[in-house]
Amino acid sequence: MIKAKNKLGLVFFPAFDWAISPTHPEREERLLYTQDQVFEEGIEDINGIKFYNPDMATVKDVERVHFCVPDVMTRVTQSHLISAGGAIKAAEMVMEKDVDKAFAIVRPPGHHAQRVVYGDRGFCIINIEAVMLENIRQRFGNKKIAIVDTDCHHGDGTQDIYWNDKDTLYISFHQDGRTLYPGTGFIDEFGGPSAIGYNINIPLPPETGEEGFLYVLDNLVIPILREYKPDIIVNSAGQDNHYTDPITNMKFTAHGYAELNHRLNPDIAVLEGGYSIEGALPYVNLGIILAMAGLDYSRVKEPDYDPEKLRQSHRITEYIKELCDKIYSCWRRKDDIQRETIKNKQYISRSRNIYYDTDGIRETQTQKFKVCPSCSGVNTIQSRSDLGYEIFAVSIPRDACKACIDEGYKMYEEASRGKYSKVYLQDKVNDVFMSK
Amino acid sequence: MIVGLDMGGTHVDAVLIDKGNIIDVAKTPTDHTNLFGSIWKTLNCLLKDKDISSIEHINLSTTISTNAIVEGKIAPVGMVIESGPGMDPSFLACGKENIFITGYVDHRGREIKPFNPEEIQEAVAKFRDKDIKACAVVAKFSIRNPMHEINISRLLDDEFSPVTMGHMLSGKLNFPRRVYTSYLNSAVYYVFKSFCESIRKAMKKENINVPVNVLKADGGTISLDAGQQYPVNTILSGPAASLMGALAFKPGDKDAVFLDIGGTTTDISFVADGISLFEPLGINISNYNTLVRAIYSVSIGLGGDSAIHVEDGEIEIGPRREGFPMALGGSVPTPSDAMIVLGLLDFGNKEQAVSAMKQIGDKLGLDVKGTSEYIYKKMGTMIKQEVNHILDEINSKPVYTVKELLYGKKLKPQYISAIGGPAKALAPLLEREFNLPCYVPENYEVANAIGAALAKTTAEVTVLADTAEGKLSVPEMGLYEKIDKNFTIYEAKQKALQLLKEKASAIGTIDKEFEAEITEESSFNMVRGFYTSGKNIRIRAQIRPGLLYELGGANND
Ligand SMILES: [Zn+2]
Ligand SMILES: [Zn+2]
Numbered sequence: 007m008i009k010a011k012n013k014l015g016l017v018f019f020p021a022f023d024w025a026i027s028p029t030h031p032e033r034e035e036r037l038l039y040t041q042d043q044v045f046e047e048g049i050e051d052i053n054g055i056k057f058y059n060p061d062m063a064t065v066k067d068v069e070r071v072h073f074c075v076p077d078v079m080t081r082v083t084q085s086h087l088i089s090a091g092g093a094i095k096a097a098e099m100v101m102e103k104d105v106d107k108a109f110a111i112v113r114p115p116g117h118h119a120q121r122v123v124y125g126d127r128g129f130c131i132i133n134i135e136a137v138m139l140e141n142i143r144q145r146f147g148n149k150k151i152a153i154v155d156t157d158c159h160h161g162d163g164t165q166d167i168y169w170n171d172k173d174t175l176y177i178s179f180h181q182d183g184r185t186l187y188p189g190t191g192f193i194d195e196f197g198g199p200s201a202i203g204y205n206i207n208i209p210l211p212p213e214t215g216e217e218g219f220l221y222v223l224d225n226l227v228i229p230i231l232r233e234y235k236p237d238i239i240v241n242s243a244g245q246d247n248h249y250t251d252p253i254t255n256m257k258f259t260a261h262g263y264a265e266l267n268h269r270l271n272p273d274i275a276v277l278e279g280g281y282s283i284e285g286a287l288p289y290v291n292l293g294i295i296l297a298m299a300g301l302d303y304s305r306v307k308e309p310d311y312d313p314e315k316l317r318q319s320h321r322i323t324e325y326i327k328e329l330c331d332k333i334y335s336c337w338r339r340k341d342d343i344q345r346e347t348i349k350n351k352q353y354i355s356r357s358r359n360i361y362y363d364t365d366g367i368r369e370t371q372t373q374k375f376k377v378c379p380s381c382s383g384v385n386t387i388q389s390r391s392d393l394g395y396e397i398f399a400v401s402i403p404r405d406a407c408k409a410c411i412d413e414g415y416k417m418y419e420e421a422s423r424g425k426y427s428k429v430y431l432q433d434k435v436n437d438v439f440m441s442k
Numbered sequence: 443m444i445v446g447l448d449m450g451g452t453h454v455d456a457v458l459i460d461k462g463n464i465i466d467v468a469k470t471p472t473d474h475t476n477l478f479g480s481i482w483k484t485l486n487c488l489l490k491d492k493d494i495s496s497i498e499h500i501n502l503s504t505t506i507s508t509n510a511i512v513e514g515k516i517a518p519v520g521m522v523i524e525s526g527p528g529m530d531p532s533f534l535a536c537g538k539e540n541i542f543i544t545g546y547v548d549h550r551g552r553e554i555k556p557f558n559p560e561e562i563q564e565a566v567a568k569f570r571d572k573d574i575k576a577c578a579v580v581a582k583f584s585i586r587n588p589m590h591e592i593n594i595s596r597l598l599d600d601e602f603s604p605v606t607m608g609h610m611l612s613g614k615l616n617f618p619r620r621v622y623t624s625y626l627n628s629a630v631y632y633v634f635k636s637f638c639e640s641i642r643k644a645m646k647k648e649n650i651n652v653p654v655n656v657l658k659a660d661g662g663t664i665s666l667d668a669g670q671q672y673p674v675n676t677i678l679s680g681p682a683a684s685l686m687g688a689l690a691f692k693p694g695d696k697d698a699v700f701l702d703i704g705g706t707t708t709d710i711s712f713v714a715d716g717i718s719l720f721e722p723l724g725i726n727i728s729n730y731n732t733l734v735r736a737i738y739s740v741s742i743g744l745g746g747d748s749a750i751h752v753e754d755g756e757i758e759i760g761p762r763r764e765g766f767p768m769a770l771g772g773s774v775p776t777p778s779d780a781m782i783v784l785g786l787l788d789f790g791n792k793e794q795a796v797s798a799m800k801q802i803g804d805k806l807g808l809d810v811k812g813t814s815e816y817i818y819k820k821m822g823t824m825i826k827q828e829v830n831h832i833l834d835e836i837n838s839k840p841v842y843t844v845k846e847l848l849y850g851k852k853l854k855p856q857y858i859s860a861i862g863g864p865a866k867a868l869a870p871l872l873e874r875e876f877n878l879p880c881y882v883p884e885n886y887e888v889a890n891a892i893g894a895a896l897a898k899t900t901a902e903v904t905v906l907a908d909t910a911e912g913k914l915s916v917p918e919m920g921l922y923e924k925i926d927k928n929f930t931i932y933e934a935k936q937k938a939l940q941l942l943k944e945k946a947s948a949i950g951t952i953d954k955e956f957e958a959e960i961t962e963e964s965s966f967n968m969v970r971g972f973y974t975s976g977k978n979i980r981i982r983a984q985i986r987p988g989l990l991y992e993l994g995g996a997n998n999d
Binding site: 020023034045057307 | 527528529530531533546548549550554555582583614615616617618619723729731838840841842843844845847848964966967968969971972973974978
């Protein structure tokens with residue numbers, strides 16, 4: 007019998023009875039062929055690989071991360087709670103040392119879900135990685151965590167959630183936002199005032215191939231991780247960079263994903279997007295499983311794999327080299343950039359328009375971050391959606407000082423219910439959530 | 443009248459049953475040098491002075507195939523393995539000669555790359571060189587499209603026999619298990635065949651002209667002829683026989699734990715709503731995971747004759763046996779000795795049992811009675827812990843739908859059924875430990891033979907339809923045919939039931955016991971682009987496993 011080098015936990019939950027709509031890419035069929043491949047390869051018989059059922063995330067788990075408008079249960083289905091619960095289960099198995107590594111192959115995905123949630127964006131309602139990490143931090147203490155997002159789309163939700171948190175380094179590889187939804191993820195989106203440099207975007211040109219991805223990994227991501235020294239590495243393992251994906255334009259392969267995973271060596275991987283359900287997912291998921299288990303993945307190849315066709319152009323190779331140099335030098339200068347940005351400011355705000363493509367909702371919001379010398383600073387969101395809601399949310403960060411905690415509660419008390427349809431307080435120090 | 447016969451490691455037991463009543467039983471020691479002879483001797487003993495003409499059929503549970511595998515007395519096998527992309531297949535090598543060939547069928551049964559006939563010619567030459575007769579051909583995803591296996595086996599048929607094809611053994615996905623199961627089937631083929639021939643010859647000689655069936659690991663039977671083709675299905679039928687036997691005494695539709703408490707081990711099985719629980723994929727034998735459908739059974743190293751030692755001031759029972767109980771002249775104390783001291787068992791020399799308990803008690807500062815009670819109680823605790831642990835595993839088995847995760851059935855035993863030597867002595871203790879009623883059937887010494895006698899024929903078929911490809915495949919029957927684009931899940935179910943009926947009569951089912959059921963059904967819309975291109979339908983149907991009759995008389999309360 008074959009034995010895995012690393013003990014690997016798999017939370018494989020294809021939710022065969024749930025879909026956004028019958029012909030939506032995020033539908034019942036999505037993990038069917040992955041299951042076929044995983045079963046046919048006999049993965050469940052490998053000594054050291056164990057399958058787990060997901061748990062269900064609770065409303066409290068979601069409220070640690072999101073301001074769902076008007077509340078959690080109005081916005082999420084049981085499937086969303088199971089998907090996030092699957093991610094939590096995976097992380098829990100790693101934290102409790104039941105396994106060395108874990109991979110949550112769950113759906114629906116979550117990395118487009120931002121702090122405020124009016125509905126579904128890019129097939130996401132709640133951010134399953136963030137819900138997972140905040141649950142884990144509550145139970146196992148605050149950890150320094152790096153999230154490496156290999157989905158083809160920019161993980162704008164994860165970026166938003168960890169924008170001002172330097173205990174969470176967010177690195178996203180993705181197809182350039184000028185050519186793909188959600189249209190964000192440029193290199194100057196570099197983190198909030200207390201975490202400048204801890205949000206790293208790597209927008210890659212369409213047609214980037216295996217060579218490009220691995221170049222970025224080896225020459226930018228891994229050096230940064232080495233300097234950051236995270237306690238946990240999470241791979242937000244979207245699989246839509248694959249050359250057969252119907253909604254993107256990249257040239258990445260199953261073998262490439264496995265190789266990337268092997269070199270990145272994450273503790274936890276969580277499936278995000280990926281909609282080539284037949285041509286890519288069975289092979290990419292198998293490749294990642296084998297790589298995480300420390301097994302040979304060299305023979306994982308798509309039926310129509312042709313290295314010649316998948317070679318990236320010389321022009322792209324050169325472009326990526328320059329891009330990496332530029333981003334790396336920004337990373338090195340992050341402290342200077344932070345000083346220049348903050349100067350003597352007491353508050354820093356940013357305003358954004360957010361579009362919920364799946365549900366057709368428009369939102370405008372202003373985030374205001376307090377620049378505090380002793381913590382990450384209490385911060386607020388004022389948001390309005392064209393559904394007619396207007397909300398005010400106060401968030402007290404995990405590392406908040408006494409002054410910021412007091413200020414947060416004061417702002418919540420003083421916010422007038424006449425002006426807003428909902429007012430929220432998220433106190434991450436005391437794990438308290440309130441709304442009125 | 444029907445005859446049930448169970449070949450165990452120490453005894454061959456046989457029983458004659460008439461409409462639910464036990465007419466007679468016979469028991470002879472197993473002669474390991476002549477297994478067929480032991481069977482025949484027991485049958486002769488049972489049928490002496492009986493009206494042979496009123497026998498309807500004979501069901502045998504034999505260890506022929508099991509022993510051949512465990513003892514390595516198997517034929518050399520030439521393996522042809524088409525693994526396609528995925529895991530490195532080198533770990534699958536299991537026969538005398540393994541040929542890994544190119545070619546590939548994908549998960550939907552589409553041929554991606556044909557096999558290369560030259561590679562098959564090379565295989566033929568190598569098998570010939572090594573004097574191999576038995577072969578097996580196994581391809582990845584062959585249950586979705588068996589054409590590669592079928593065409594390759596045609597190239598081997600002239601020269602080799604048997605040529606086991608993977609897709610015929612199970613409709614379940616798991617390529618490594620398909621390889622091992624096919625290998626074992628070819629490996630035990632000749633041993634089992636010669637056993638079948640001996641049976642037929644002896645029957646003819648004695649003028650017994652009734653159908654003979656063999657018991658399978660799933661607690662069902664198969665005709666001798668069908669068994670001869672796929673002998674791998676007859677491995678490890680012992681626990682199945684014992685569960686079916688116990689079930690005959692205590693039928694019903696509840697969840698329950700079944701314990702077979704022997705001298706060396708305790709086998710733990712379960713029924714859910716009265717139906718035995720199966721291994722999710724198949725049974726494991728000699729470190730080979732197989733696709734052989736089998737009753738779920740976990741064996742723990744704890745029995746009446748388990749050795750007891752004191753380690754660091756704590757009593758350790760099992761997991762090994764180191765000879766007889768001291769009451770029977772052994773040198774190491776056992777739970778049986780404890781139960782003899784407590785008056786719960788009555789055999790051997792009680793004084794020796796007392797000295798066994800004293801030997802343990804002296805190390806712990808306990809008197810003889812206290813020691814015996816401690817050991818007795820500990821045995822119950824150990825069984826309970828193990829049962830609970832297994833129940834946790836069963837109840838957390840992976841599920842794949844929101845509905846199953848939220849509302850899926852959880853196994854919750856309502857009673858215990860215990861058989862085996864120390865069963866009666868342990869029953870009151872188990873009742874207290876589990877807080878459940880515990881039944882011990884009267885004729886438990888021959889429960890396995892009773893189980894074999896009363897077992898029904900079982901069979902399973904899998905129907906896979908892909909309407910986008912316009913293909914239907916029924917792996918266990920080697921069927922692969924075209925279907926209409928409008929083929930529905932209803933038609934698939936009808937097809938499954940009809941094929942099951944055909945298969946049932948081919949393997950010896952009598953009409954009155956044919957009760958079919960659909961065990962799995964799913965239909966996925968396949969969407970390509972933004973429109974539905976077809977349906978992916980998956981149906982599994984089985985003859986409902988169970989008993990021909992329930993036993994009348996005592997123990998049914
Ligand atoms: Zn994506
Ligand atoms: Zn502060």
